[in-house]
Amino acid sequence: MPDTSSHIRLISFDLDGTLTTPEFVDAVWRVGVPEHYAAKHGVRLAEARELVAHLYDCMGDDELNWYDLPFWVKYLKLDVPAEKLIAEYENLIALFPDVTATLSSLQQRHDLIIISNANRMFLDREVAVTGIEKYFKKIFSATSDFGRVKREEDIYRMVCERMNVSTAEIIHVGDHREFDFEAPQRIGIRAYYLDQSKKETGTHVIHSLDELRDILCRKGSESSL
Ligand SMILES: [Mg+2]
Incomplete structure (x- = not known):
């Protein structure tokens, strides 16, 4: 044969x-983004996590922006560059x-x-x-x-x-x-x-x-x- x-x-x-x-990517999207959102907009972390997750779900993963961290940083008006957000969690890669x-x-x-x-x-x-x-x-x-x-x-x-x-x-x-x-x-x-x-x-x-x-x-x- x-x-x-x-x-x-x-x-x-x-x-x-x-x-x-999955830990690194999950941390950036599910921890980092909500934490910076909570800090910027003065809302509780639990509330920020819920809101951000809802926004991700509403967009869906067949949209290019779903994958685009600089888009989300700008859209959510976060005070952190995307590169820095990634660097904060790269020890989890x-x-x-x-x-x-x-x-x-x-x-x-x-x-x-x-x-x-x-x-x-x-x-x-x-x-x-x-x-x-x-x-x-x-x-x-x-x-x-x-x-x-x-x-x-x-x-x-x-x-x-x-x-x-x-x-x-x-x-x-x-x-x-x-x-x-x-x-x-x-x-x-x-x-x-x-x-x-x-x-x-x-x-x-x-x-x-x-x-x-x-x-x-x-x-x-x-x-x-
Ligand atoms: Mg995969």
């Missing part, structure tokens, strides 16, 4: 919730435990890229602090580089064109069912849905990146692919 991953030239990863843990071993192993046989919805401001800090840039041939921010979100499958098509691969030659993996799983699948890209809560099961559902490494490095079976 053939090596099942031999025709795969490119493996694409989501960043937040897939490679990096961390990789999931199996990331380095997985990237290091997969890099020996495939080119690796990141396709993230995160704004460049977040993306660049996360990549710099974790030191993972060396594993990747290219790092794309859908929102900053293409002005789109990953819900639109065109993002994956554009990345394939830029990387000069067909949709049959790339695998994408990420923790957002719609952005990372359903959208790439709509144009024939093999995608894996990373569900670290282990609630979901299925042929293309994985519960850790270790599992992805096992699938791609396994030889002699096409059963799970």
